[in-house]
Every structure is written in structure tokens, then in C-alpha cells.
Amino acid sequence: MAKDSDTPKSEIKKLKKKLRKLRGKLKDLRKETSAKPAPQVSPLAPTEFPELPPLAGVQFSALAAGVKYQGRKDVMLAKLDAGSTVAGVFTRSATRSANVLDCEAKIGIDSSEGAAIIVNSGNSNAFTGSAGDGSVAAICEAVASATGLPAERVFTSSTGVIGVRLPHDRITSKVQDLVDTLSPDGIMGAAEAIMTTDTFAKLSTTEVDLDGTKVRINGIAKGSGMIAPDMATMLVYIFTDAAVDREPLQAMLSRLTDATFNSITVDGDTSTSDTLLMAATGQSGATPITSLDDPHAAAFEAGLRTVMMDLAHLVVKDGEGATKFFEVSVTGAADDADARLVAMATANSPLVKTAIAGEDPNWGRIVMAIGKSGAKADRDEITIRFGDILVAEKGWVAQSYTEEAGAAYMKQPELVINVDLGLGDGAAKAWSCDFTKRYIEINADYRS
Amino acid sequence: MAKDSDTPKSEIKKLKKKLRKLRGKLKDLRKETSAKPAPQVSPLAPTEFPELPPLAGVQFSALAAGVKYQGRKDVMLAKLDAGSTVAGVFTRSATRSANVLDCEAKIGIDSSEGAAIIVNSGNSNAFTGSAGDGSVAAICEAVASATGLPAERVFTSSTGVIGVRLPHDRITSKVQDLVDTLSPDGIMGAAEAIMTTDTFAKLSTTEVDLDGTKVRINGIAKGSGMIAPDMATMLVYIFTDAAVDREPLQAMLSRLTDATFNSITVDGDTSTSDTLLMAATGQSGATPITSLDDPHAAAFEAGLRTVMMDLAHLVVKDGEGATKFFEVSVTGAADDADARLVAMATANSPLVKTAIAGEDPNWGRIVMAIGKSGAKADRDEITIRFGDILVAEKGWVAQSYTEEAGAAYMKQPELVINVDLGLGDGAAKAWSCDFTKRYIEINADYRS
Incomplete structure (x- = not known):
């Protein structure tokens, strides 16, 4: 409220100052939280539902x-x-x-x-x-x-x-x-x-x-x-x-x-x-x-x-909070069971899932997931691809790989991570979604 | 900017209206995101560091x-x-x-x-x-x-x-x-x-x-x-x-x-x-x-x-984004290995960890974690306590348990979840932290 002693001019000045301050705060808060309204429907939902014809019986x-x-x-x-x-x-x-x-x-x-x-x-x-x-x-x-x-x-x-x-x-x-x-x-x-x-x-x-x-x-x-x-x-x-x-x-x-x-x-x-x-x-x-x-x-x-x-x-x-869908396709494992271990460890890793949420081509976390999976793996035989992009081979980042290519790939809503372990014929696939703040929101509030 | 035609009074009115609107927006945004500035130091950090005296050698x-x-x-x-x-x-x-x-x-x-x-x-x-x-x-x-x-x-x-x-x-x-x-x-x-x-x-x-x-x-x-x-x-x-x-x-x-x-x-x-x-x-x-x-x-x-x-x-x-520290103490398992399975499955469960972040005494998720752990368990023999509060026994919520008591307990920064499987002498403990939006923020942005 304006004090009685305020002249209109000084009041306008004060109000404008307050406005500037508030606008700044609002901007900071928006930036900090990059708040978007929670989606009503998963962004990965199909655009149309199939017609399911009746079945006799x-x-x-x-x-x-x-x-x-x-x-x-x-x-x-x-x-x-x-x-x-x-x-x-x-x-x-x-x-x-x-x-x-x-x-x-x-x-x-x-x-x-x-x-x-x-x-x-x-x-x-x-x-x-x-x-x-x-x-x-x-x-x-x-x-x-x-x-x-x-x-x-x-x-x-x-x-x-x-x-x-x-x-x-x-x-x-x-x-x-x-x-x-x-x-x-x-x-x-x-x-x-x-x-x-x-x-x-x-x-x-x-x-x-x-x-x-x-x-x-x-x-x-x-x-x-x-x-x-x-x-x-x-x-x-x-x-x-x-x-x-x-x-x-x-x-x-x-x-x-x-x-x-x-x-x-x-x-x-x-x-x-x-x-x-x-x-x-x-x-x-x-x-x-x-x-x-x-x-x-x-x-x-x-x-x-x-x-x-x-x-x-x-x-x-429709995974809670999902904005990306990804496939982990593992080949070259010692056997199918090992391939499944790697596929599931990668698909389940919170660090892989948050990297995908952040559109960060952080392939080092895929190496981590392979390592922790329990499957037989040899660092120097592993090949990693994002879709068709060769990312890592022979125990290191591929010479042809550029961060720009990886980052561009990660912007897509549906991703394929290909891992070849270079050891045998074992193969498996797993599917997962990214791990977002929205998952936390949904699950910190589900019951209460 | 004020138009030339504006009188000081009408300008004041307009500015106040803008202020009100902005304040409302700010309030909504704060509510929606419950944004707090990211902590510089974990809220669970010790209040003082111990003095480490020199060691000869x-x-x-x-x-x-x-x-x-x-x-x-x-x-x-x-x-x-x-x-x-x-x-x-x-x-x-x-x-x-x-x-x-x-x-x-x-x-x-x-x-x-x-x-x-x-x-x-x-x-x-x-x-x-x-x-x-x-x-x-x-x-x-x-x-x-x-x-x-x-x-x-x-x-x-x-x-x-x-x-x-x-x-x-x-x-x-x-x-x-x-x-x-x-x-x-x-x-x-x-x-x-x-x-x-x-x-x-x-x-x-x-x-x-x-x-x-x-x-x-x-x-x-x-x-x-x-x-x-x-x-x-x-x-x-x-x-x-x-x-x-x-x-x-x-x-x-x-x-x-x-x-x-x-x-x-x-x-x-x-x-x-x-x-x-x-x-x-x-x-x-x-x-x-x-x-x-x-x-x-x-x-x-x-x-x-x-x-x-x-x-x-x-x-x-100091877990990334942690605001709560919790212990899972498992007793009464068929053996120590089974106790460890239950302790780690509970400590690792994203649903348990998000419930703790939300201060939600969602003990059903602990039942879920026990169930998925792979350990021998009999629904009707399980006893769950939050600290000293008896939550569930004989395959169901305890008669003495109130949601209020559970919710009050969850507000503490350090929690103990006690699980007794009622089967044998196996025991194990595990420690973990809650799973917050801040974890996602840190890990979606770590490298880029």
C-alpha cells in the first residue's frame, strides 16, 4: 500500500521497481525449474487407437x-x-x-x-x-x-x-x-x-x-x-x-x-x-x-x-513420467543369458535413464551398465552404437564419433542403443523409458 | 511504459494490477514446482567435521x-x-x-x-x-x-x-x-x-x-x-x-x-x-x-x-539429491543371504525411495520390495515397523497403526525401516537415501 506521504510519481517509481523485481524472480524461477505443465497424456502415446473388432465368443x-x-x-x-x-x-x-x-x-x-x-x-x-x-x-x-x-x-x-x-x-x-x-x-x-x-x-x-x-x-x-x-x-x-x-x-x-x-x-x-x-x-x-x-x-x-x-x-x-522410449539391443554375448543381463542392466540403470532424459549421449554410463551387469565382457571387444552411429569400439570412443552426432541422435523420442560384446552369439533386447522429474512427482505423491 | 494519455492514478492502477497478476503467477509457479533453491550442501551433512590428528608414517x-x-x-x-x-x-x-x-x-x-x-x-x-x-x-x-x-x-x-x-x-x-x-x-x-x-x-x-x-x-x-x-x-x-x-x-x-x-x-x-x-x-x-x-x-x-x-x-x-537417510534392518529371514536380498531390494527400490522423498508412509511398497527380492517370505509372517511404530503384521496392517503416526515418523531426516520375516535367524542391514527430483537434475546434466 502507498503511504499517505507518497506522491503519485514516487509511488509509480516504487511500483515499477517492485514489478521489475518480481519479473526477475519469475524469470529465475522458470529457468531454475524449467517448469512445464505436467502432460495429461504421455508424449509417447500412439496418435490413434486401433479398432478392435468383436470376437465371437x-x-x-x-x-x-x-x-x-x-x-x-x-x-x-x-x-x-x-x-x-x-x-x-x-x-x-x-x-x-x-x-x-x-x-x-x-x-x-x-x-x-x-x-x-x-x-x-x-x-x-x-x-x-x-x-x-x-x-x-x-x-x-x-x-x-x-x-x-x-x-x-x-x-x-x-x-x-x-x-x-x-x-x-x-x-x-x-x-x-x-x-x-x-x-x-x-x-x-x-x-x-x-x-x-x-x-x-x-x-x-x-x-x-x-x-x-x-x-x-x-x-x-x-x-x-x-x-x-x-x-x-x-x-x-x-x-x-x-x-x-x-x-x-x-x-x-x-x-x-x-x-x-x-x-x-x-x-x-x-x-x-x-x-x-x-x-x-x-x-x-x-x-x-x-x-x-x-x-x-x-x-x-x-x-x-x-x-x-x-x-x-x-x-x-506410458511409463510414469516417460518422455523417451529406448531399446537396448545386445549381440555378441557369450550366451543369451549374458545378453539379457546386459540388456536389462542398461535398461534399468538410473544413470542411463537420466542421461536419456537429459538428451545427453553419455555412453560412458552404458559402459558402466555393461560392467555391473555380471555378464562376461572384455573392454576391448565392446562396440556401442546409437542407432547406426558408431560410438565406441576397441575399448575406446570411435575415431569417427562426434559429440554433435550423438547429441543430435538423443533428441529423438525413440532411441536404439546397440551393444555388441564381441564374444559369441548371445543376443537379447530390452525396452525402457527415460527417468524424469515427473516420475518422482508421481511417486512421491501417489497415495497421500 | 506508461502511455502519454495515462494519468498518474490510472497508471498506478494498471501497475498494481500487473503486480497482482505477477504475484499470482509467481505463487502458482512456486506451488506447482515447490521449487526450492538447490542446496549447496546436502541437508544430511554432518554439522561439524572431525579433527583428524596426524598419523606417524x-x-x-x-x-x-x-x-x-x-x-x-x-x-x-x-x-x-x-x-x-x-x-x-x-x-x-x-x-x-x-x-x-x-x-x-x-x-x-x-x-x-x-x-x-x-x-x-x-x-x-x-x-x-x-x-x-x-x-x-x-x-x-x-x-x-x-x-x-x-x-x-x-x-x-x-x-x-x-x-x-x-x-x-x-x-x-x-x-x-x-x-x-x-x-x-x-x-x-x-x-x-x-x-x-x-x-x-x-x-x-x-x-x-x-x-x-x-x-x-x-x-x-x-x-x-x-x-x-x-x-x-x-x-x-x-x-x-x-x-x-x-x-x-x-x-x-x-x-x-x-x-x-x-x-x-x-x-x-x-x-x-x-x-x-x-x-x-x-x-x-x-x-x-x-x-x-x-x-x-x-x-x-x-x-x-x-x-x-x-x-x-x-x-x-551425500547421495545425489538426498534429503533423507534411511536404514533397512531385516531380521527373521531364512538366512543372512535372504536378509541381505530383502534389505538391498528395499534400499534400492525407486518406489520406496520416492515414497520416502514424499514423506509418504507407503508401507505397501515395502511389501512389494520384499516380494520381488527373491528371498523366501510368507505374507502372513511378515512384520514391518517404522522405527518403533508397528505398521503391519500377520499379512495385514496392524490394528494399532494409524496413518498419522506413520506420516509423522516420515518427516524425520533419518529413518529406520524394520522388517521381520518371521522365518529364521537371518539378519542384514542396508542404508540408502531418498530419490528426489534433484537426483534427476544432477544426472541429466552431469556431462553436458
């Missing part, structure tokens, strides 16, 4: 049950016709959730009856003691009763905060609504209902020609934090109208998991709820696949791999 | 050689009298630096001659091909020539950026100056010269009474990023005037490393240059320790443990 519904938040879809139901087969891969965490334990107990059983998958977000039902087991049983009973399926054919997943009792009544009271609104077109709503800190829904689809008969594979996934490879990662549901017996379906799913979902990482942390469920309805009319040696098994597996890889990459692209 | 010097930056001390020399023994522990990284390889080759040799340790910061001389080996040889020759020691008794370390040729001429041209300025009181300067992104010098000292004769142990350390347990971590130099034969000295150093430097982590990344060197001058007059079974060996080892633990904790307290 499976229907979806989703609605808002208010498990944790109000006014957003948080429960989905998938119902599979009789004759469907179901396979699954689950987290190996020693503290896995009641839902995962229940799914594991049910997954290895052949059944000609249908099946249902019900998933909620907002609460993981993990580390909730015997109450957690009770919640799973109550949800399975409710779905069984509303669908006429046996409870043994109802699979559940829960994702969200750990250690808070799941208010399962909010879910069971909506089960009839879920059943009443089932629709072959409902998969997009289901993909939305399973999101937590995800910024976009993750969908993938492919068509496979099995000797003249077309079958389709549709998949949805969620996950953006607590993502690291340990058996299955995050929540993934894949559906096909192909006819595939349970055993070959399980075998394909398990072996494809290593090179897809088990080769991605956001933060090296492993959820207690990671679940990958797959169902085959068999209603396409294509010849059933009864074993891995069947003539069409390879074609189907290739299609399944496409969908799994696609979903795995989408999960990384 | 060892002298220090340090100066600015301009290895990377101008005008700051970046080279230190320690010279040990004839009769000193030297022991060491080094990184197991497969891409360890030329200096580490050279030290490893020299460390296991008994010698009655003196020794020298020369260390530079600003450049790690790692992944610099055969030029790196040449740099080490040149530095060792220069020190040997200026001190009269054989080159085999000169130990070198380099810390800083990886993959850039070490301009060793800048160091060798200063060696005579270093030798000329050696002083028994020079250890503080030495501790400063080895700093890179460290915000304070790390020193520790203790006195041990060996049956009436006092011996002293002095130590210095550097390290604040690329810190994770793998043999020795970071750079540590410890000196004593006790007389300890090389073999028991090496044995003590190696076995104490596991519970000290190998039990701390800042980011899970392992440097290519990690080095721990220890020298005993034997000039205290105390009875020499010739084997681990000697009557004074246990007392000396206890003193050494104190200094090593102290330095290890100081390294974590």
Missing part, C-alpha cells in the same frame, strides 16, 4: 463402482462362452496378491464350461491378510451366481494401492449390472477401467491367416509404474477366436512372455499383482490347434507375439 | 592440476613410509578402469619399501583403451621418480567422467609440487581433492587402545552417485599407525566391506573405478598384529569397522 462390460475414485470406470468384466480355453502367467513375487494366488490355483484346469474375468482398479487387494482371500471369494461367488458359471471359472485381478482392505461390496453390488451390459464391442471400456496412473488405454490387435481361415487376436493392458520383469508384468488380457487347446496356449504364452513383457522395465520394481490372462474362444471356425507341433501353431504364435510385443511397448511408452 | 598433499575444472583441488598424494603395509578392495565391474586393474595387480605383494597413493578427480580414465594403461604407467613413473619409490608401490585412482582420455600430463607435471608440499596435516585437503559431485568432504577417525598403546585410524571417502554395492564402492582411503601385516589387514578389510560399503546404495549403479585402499604405517609402537588370531586383532578390527561404517553412511548422506 467373448463379451465385455465396464462401469464405475467407486472402488477408490468416484466417477471413473474401475471395474471390467469379460465373459467367455463355453468351449473357451484359458491360460495365464503370473508374478513370482513372494508377496503376491490374493487374486493372483486364486488365479494360479484355477489356471491349470481343463474345462468345457465358459469363463469370466473380472478386474478392478483403485485397490490391489494385496497384503490384506485373510480379508483379501475373502474378497476374492465374494467376487467370484457374485460373478458365478450372475452368470451361471462355476466359481472355479471366474478369474479376478485387482490393481491399485497395496495393503488397504478391498471394499468388495462396491464390486459385488455391480456384478449384475456388468452382466446385463455385456457386449461384443465393449473391449475399449474394459481397457479404460483397468487404468491406474496410465495416461492412455493400451490396445493391440492382429489378424492371422490359418490356412485360409482368419483368426483374430485382441489384447488390452495396463501398467505404468512398478513395472519390471518377473514372469508376467502388469495386467494384460488377450483374447482370440482361434481354437487352441489349453496346453499349447499356455506353452506359447509362457515362452513369449520372456521376450516381451519380461524384457521391459520402467523402474525395476515388480508388482504383487502382475497377471497375464489369455482366452481362446475357438469360434472362428479355424482348425483347432491341439499341440505346438500343429501345422498352424507357428503362424498363430507369431501373431500372438506381435500383440504381446505391441502391448509391452505401449506399457513402456 | 603418512603425509598428504593436494593441489589443483586442472584435470577437468579450473581452480579447484583435483589431485591428492599420500606418501607412506617404509615398513607400511597396504591392502585393497576393488570393484568387480567387468569394465573396470585401467587404474583399478593396475592396483589389483600390485596389491597382493609384500614389500618393506614405502608406498604412495595418487588420486585425481574430474576424469575416471575408464574405457580409454590402451591410452588409459599408458596414463596409469606415466603417473606411476612420475611419482616413483619424484619419491624414489619403485613404480610397483605407487597406487592410482581416477574418478569422474568415463571414456575421455585422461590428460595425465597435467598430473605428472604437478607431481614434484605434490611431493614438495607433503605434510602430516594434509588429509583434509586430500579429502577435498577427490570430490566430484560430492557436496561435503567425508572424514572419519577413531582411536583404539591396543593393551595400553593407542593407535589411530583415519579415513576419507568420496562418492555420491553411481553408488551400489559390488565389492568396494566409491573411493575410500584409510590410514592407521597400527602395525598390521598385509594378510590380516587384507582379510579384515575384505570381510568388513560386505557389512559397510557393500550395504549402501544411492542408485544401484556401480562405478568402474570403485577402490578402497588401506595402509598401516606401524609407527604407533603398538605390538604388531600378525594374524587374525592375535590378541589385539579383534579390538583393531572393531575400530576399523567404526571408521568404515561411518564413511559408508557419510557417502549415502
